[in-house]
Amino acid sequence: MSGGPAGRGGPGGSWPWGGVRPFSINTKLGALVVVSVLITTGLSVIAVHTKTELRFITVFSMIATLLITQFVAHSLTAPLDDMNAVARSISHGDYTRRVRENRRDELGDLAQTINVMADELEAQDRQRKELVANVSHELRTPIAGLRAVLENIVDGVTQADPETMRTALKQTERLGRLVETLLDLSRLDNGVVPLKTRRFEVWPYLSGVLKEANMVASARAGMASGSGSHTRTDVHLHLDVSPPELTAHADPERIHQVVANLIDNAVKHSPPHGRVTVRARRGDRPDSLELEVLDEGPGIPRTEWHRVFERFNRGNVNRPHGPGSDGGTGLGLAIARWAVDLHGGRIGVAESERGCRIRITLPGTPSVPS
Secondary structure, three states, X not given: XXXXXXXXXXXXXXXXXXXXXXXXXXXXXXXXXXHHHHHHHHHHHHHHHHOOOHHHHHHHHHHHHHHHHHHHHHHHHHHHHHHHHHHHHHHOOOOOOOOOOOOOOHHHHHHHHHHHXXXXXXXXXXXXXHHHHHHHHHHHHHHHHHHHHHHHHHOOOOOOOHHHHHHHHHHHHHHHHHHHHHXXXXXXXXXXXXXXXXXXXXXXXXXXXXXHHHHHHHHHHOOOOOOOOOOOOOOEEEEEEEOOOOXXXXXXXXXXXXXXXXXXXXXXXXXXXXXXXXXXXXXXXXXXXXXXXXXXXXXXXXXXXXXXXXXXXOOOOOOOOOOOOOOOOOOHHHHHHHHHHHOOOEEEEEOOOOOOEEEEEEOOOOOOOO
């Protein structure tokens, strides 16, 4: 938080202009001593003028001093009890509780520090859970495809010919690349994944992505799927690349994640026998690329555009438009945005007369955001 302890003078208890904090604990304790002395002195003066016995003045002074001391002590210990309860909750894994920040002394700074710590721990716990969800989401596709191919071979539906084994090998290689990505993630300090960028031809690359999407959907159609990936075989995938010799400079594996997840999302929300178009055009800069994925589904309300790429967001559509698909996990578009952000590109929902259109812009020279 920008209003942390450092902004209020830091641990030393001084304000930015160099003076002492006016409501510090030292000031309050000093004021307690001064007030006690003043009360005792004032009652003594009253006793001298009224000829009251000294023992009564002593008793009154002690009572007044104890009451003031009790009030000050309560104001100091009550926040500590609150902080202790919050710290105990954090130690048990509950990062939702916060300390009330209604003080302008050292205890207020401590409360703010504990709240910042709780925010960071909550964010780390959320990132850990999201990482597990992302990993599960990304590993399902190659595992399901490989399983379908092997089951078909075992059941005698297909023969173990070179073409079938190449399909299985391709899924195994993709699975291996995803495992390598996990190893990269384990070595990250700031959540930045290194990009392996290279120049490639867009048409054959995207054509391979679409063929793989069709192959996985066909293989998965004969088996129950609760993975959130579609099993639609009635939706036609169309590729539109212009010019045909178009090239791009990016990380092919990351772009594969983007296009595959966008196609999966578009197919799930397409009407029966609908059409999903993947369109690629040259960007403004050399080797830059503009990608669009269009479907003919119900589309996304403009009020939901800003939430489309949030994790676990499935929009207002209760169920996918077409048959043979389920609601998914709400991670596909979030993963797509993550991969595009790594390239320093942009992704968002664009205007469309029908269905939904997702537009991606990738710069010619990839840059990793800090």
